[in-house]
């Protein structure tokens with residue numbers, strides 16, 4: 001199952017709060033960051049540990065550390081930026097690759113307008129972040145770009161997924177796991193997730209009335 005719905009009570013509570021229609025940009029941004037942190041925690045639970053000995057207050061002490069794992073976080077512009085800091089709070093040494101995609105409002109196809117990847121992608125775990133998995137077109141295009149550059153361990157974090165996107169992602173990239181705070185009912189005719197969160201980019205950047 002490539003899309004994993006995280007059922008932790010903190011995640012469920014916070015994504016529930018985010019569904020309130022009339023929420024300030026500040027509050028929506030804060031909750032986006034909080035859920036992103038919790039999803040990052042879940043998505044890294046299989047990172048291997050190794051033992052090492054350090055000088056503790058009462059002499060040498062054996063501790064665990066994450067072994068040889070390089071990470072690049074990959075926000076999909078724009079809305080993915082809202083999740084970036086939360087994930088970096090958990091993994092402050094991670095490098096950041098950026099992909100700019102915008103859905104054409106008529107066709108719902110993603111249009112690529114920017115990409116800048118860090119090096120050594122073949123040796124890194126990529127954590128793609130984007131609040132919404134709707135048709136999954138943007139996620140699939142981003143995974144295609146990462147695979148083309150040799151990345152083999154690709155994971156994704158989204159706040160809300162539509163069943164249509166879950167199916168499409170599973171067909172296109174069955175080995176890529178995607179952690180989500182909720183799998184919702186369906187997409188409407190404009191390609192918005194119902195009940196969803198509305199336009200996540202507009203809510204994070206405050207551009208609803210622009």
Ligand SMILES: O=P(O)(O)OC[C@H]1O[C@H](OP(=O)(O)OP(=O)(O)O)[C@H](O)[C@@H]1O
Pocket residue numbers: 076077078079080101102103104108110130131132133134135136137138139165191200201202
């Ligand atoms: O699964 P899909 O059907 O591809 O839709 C999801 C995409 O749509 C939204 O971005 P949008 O294109 O609105 O751009 P924005 O982040 O700049 O608002 C969202 O942040 C995803 O990237």
Ligand SMILES: O=c1cc[nH]c(=O)[nH]1
Pocket residue numbers: 079132134191192193194196197198199200201
């Ligand atoms: O529901 C949706 C679908 C795509 N993009 C959004 O911001 N929201």
Ligand SMILES: [Mg+2]
Pocket residue numbers: 079199200201202
């Ligand atoms: Mg948008």
